[in-house]
Amino acid sequence: MISITDRRQCCGCSACADACPHRAITMAEDAMGFKYPSVDASLCVDCGICEDVCMFHPRESVPEPSCEAIRFPELMDRSQSGGLSFALMRKAIRGGYVVYGAAMDEDFTVRHRRVESEDGLDSLRLSKYVQSDMNGIPGKVLEDLESGRKVLFTGTPCQCAGVASLASRHRNNLLLADIICHGVPSPAVWKSFLKYQESKAGKRLTGALFRDPSLGWHQHKETLIFGDVKLVDNEYTDLFYRHLMLRPSCTACPYASLNRPSDITMADCWGVEQALPGFADDNLGCSMLITHTASGKEFCQEFSDKCQRSPIELPKDKQPNLFAPSKPHKSAKSFENVYIREGYAAAIRRFGKDSYGYRLNQFIKKVKRHL
Numbered sequence: 429m430i431s432i433t434d435r436r437q438c439c440g441c442s443a444c445a446d447a448c449p450h451r452a453i454t455m456a457e458d459a460m461g462f463k464y465p466s467v468d469a470s471l472c473v474d475c476g477i478c479e480d481v482c483m484f485h486p487r488e489s490v491p492e493p494s495c496e497a498i499r500f501p502e503l504m505d506r507s508q509s510g511g512l513s514f515a516l517m518r519k520a521i522r523g524g525y526v527v528y529g530a531a532m533d534e535d536f537t538v539r540h541r542r543v544e545s546e547d548g549l550d551s552l553r554l555s556k557y558v559q560s561d562m563n564g565i566p567g568k569v570l571e572d573l574e575s576g577r578k579v580l581f582t583g584t585p586c587q588c589a590g591v592a593s594l595a596s597r598h599r600n601n602l603l604l605a606d607i608i609c610h611g612v613p614s615p616a617v618w619k620s621f622l623k624y625q626e627s628k629a630g631k632r633l634t635g636a637l638f639r640d641p642s643l644g645w646h647q648h649k650e651t652l653i654f655g656d657v658k659l660v661d662n663e664y665t666d667l668f669y670r671h672l673m674l675r676p677s678c679t680a681c682p683y684a685s686l687n688r689p690s691d692i693t694m695a696d697c698w699g700v701e702q703a704l705p706g707f708a709d710d711n712l713g714c715s716m717l718i719t720h721t722a723s724g725k726e727f728c729q730e731f732s733d734k735c736q737r738s739p740i741e742l743p744k745d746k747q748p749n750l751f752a753p754s755k756p757h758k759s760a761k762s763f764e765n766v767y768i769r770e771g772y773a774a775a776i777r778r779f780g781k782d783s784y785g786y787r788l789n790q791f792i793k794k795v796k797r798h799l
């Protein structure tokens with residue numbers, strides 16, 4: 429029977445719940461909105477299938493991947509990096525695949541979604557910097573594969589690992605494209621942040637973007653839309669990048685390495701301006717495409733969308749999460765305690781970018797730099 433005693437050992441991919449033949453496992457939310465398996469002991473027969481399917485541990489080593497800078501100029505206005513994800517998805521749909529990816533619902537909840545037509549792909553575009561809900565998704569992927577469909581699944585490497593494990597018998601028809609992942613933030617904090625901003629603005633939120641591509645590729649701020657009023661700030665992004673609200677397992681992630689479960693890895697091609705002068709100097713975006721397997725390489729040989737592409741060296745210094753997991757902030761536990769006990773407003777007052785403690789720390793760092 430699966431039992432999570434250390435939150436760092438479960439990534440919430442839901443594969444164990446969907447693998448259970450007795451439907452004994454449901455995914456239950458903790459106070460941060462992260463989901464963990466919860467076993468109904470009266471239904472469990474201790475068969476061990478849930479433990480076998482769990483893939484949140486290092487894998488055997490894999491061959492050296494190849495790496496390219498790639499951009500799709502016609503897709504970049506609605507993509508976070510260089511439009512690689514949409515190009516892969518469109519190619520897959522046109523080739524008869526079912527596609528899975530992360531979408532944001534009308535109430536701003538981020539969930540994985542199954543898409544069968546080009547029209548549906550729009551909802552899977554752009555990065556959503558919050559953990560996506562995978563409830564029931566590995567099982568749906570398996571159903572598609574069992575009915576003879578080909579599937580492209582996109583998501584974090586741990587989500588890809590869960591799907592690959594549950595669908596291991598059908599790996600030939602399953603193409604996995606993961607992202608380089610800095611870690612996934614708390615769904616509960618995301619929702620509280622939105623409510624807090626709504627009450628500050630005194631207006632209903634009508635849209636939210638984690639990084640609005642129209643503000644430039646190198647910009648890392650969230651855009652909130654209240655009807656005809658736009659608010660651009662970095663309060664939430666700052667909590668994300670300081671690792672104050674990441675899923676505990678992200679700081680022990682076995683996939684923050686080149687040893688990945690996927691065929692393809694997508695990322696921002698940071699440093700492309702220095703590595704390939706003139707290739708992507710316009711701040712509009714550029715993707716990094718890493719192919720790990722023969723099927724990944726074959727699928728990415730050609731795209732119907734116009735693209736610029738060039739081989740590039742793996743950027744060792746620009747992509748820390750390709751080599752190691754993000755380190756937890758020393759105050760992450762205190763942030764969580766304050767958030768749970770006193771709410772988002774109190775947590776942001778104590779730990780946010782405008783808090784006294786944070787500004788004092790920044791000031792001390794600045795003084796030290798000048799000594």
Ligand SMILES: Cc1cc2nc3c(=O)[nH]c(=O)nc-3n(C[C@H](O)[C@H](O)[C@H](O)COP(=O)(O)OP(=O)(O)OC[C@H]3O[C@@H](n4cnc5c(N)ncnc54)[C@H](O)[C@@H]3O)c2cc1C
Nearest residue numbers: 507508509510511512513529530553554556582610695696
């Ligand atoms: C939480 C998170 C952390 C990231 N960390 C890094 C990083 O450290 N370095 C880096 O180079 N890139 C990182 N990325 C990836 C990067 O932001 C782009 O998503 C990626 O380069 C694809 O961009 P694109 O232009 O090809 O397509 P886009 O259309 O912009 O990307 C959409 C793709 O991302 C997937 N996706 C979006 N949100 C989520 C989510 N919450 N969970 C799972 N999958 C999601 C979709 O399924 C789709 O495949 C991160 C993305 C996320 C969501």
